[in-house]
Amino acid sequence: MIGNKNGDVLVGDKAFEFYNSRNPEDYIQIPWDEIMRVRAQLFFRDKYIRGFFIDTKSAGSYNFVVKNAGKTLKTMRDFLGNEKIVRNKPVLSLKRALEWFKRRK
Template identity: 45%
Template sequence: MAQSLNTKVDYSGKGVSYLGFGGKVGKFLIGDKALEFYNDNNVEHYIQIPWSSINQIGANVSQKKISRHFEIFTDKGKFLFASKDSGKILKIAREHIGNDKVVKLPTLLQTIGQSLKKIFNSKKTE
């Protein structure tokens, strides 16, 4: 039986976890101690990430729109989630882990642009 780490719930909503092969639909339970995700098909397949183990959490932001996908970086690895309320989730995370650990991740175009700059800069130095 899955036991929640939280004693108080700040947010509960639907979302998708991209851990493993394919996306798993389930529910987020965000509270005072951790960010938790419980799979709809099998509640025993859950992810619990205590606030103390989160190094960074971020999402793509273009203009004023926050992407529905967000990533959580911990010592154990990277977790990718999606939710229509990702902005609300990031605001709650900011309250628990601090403003400096909530970051803007580069968009696909920014990542491609950085890669092209590296390629052209390395050719100039040769």
């Protein structure tokens, strides 16, 4: 597990890369063929993209919060295709919780 680290995200022609800003030797490279899916974290009725999860075939899932998530996802789409960039489905959305609460009355 990485924990919270500040750094730079690079979208290259062979891999997605994250470099720690304090220690450049601390980095992650995820080859494009290793990525199963990228799940975008959408908020405020899909107006704001906070970041994204990258689900890999062997190493699990990574969470990235980036400044320009929309631009980053558009660039990643060129390498992955539209079918691998999806919306993140929250475990319990507020809309479903309100509907459930109204039915209980």
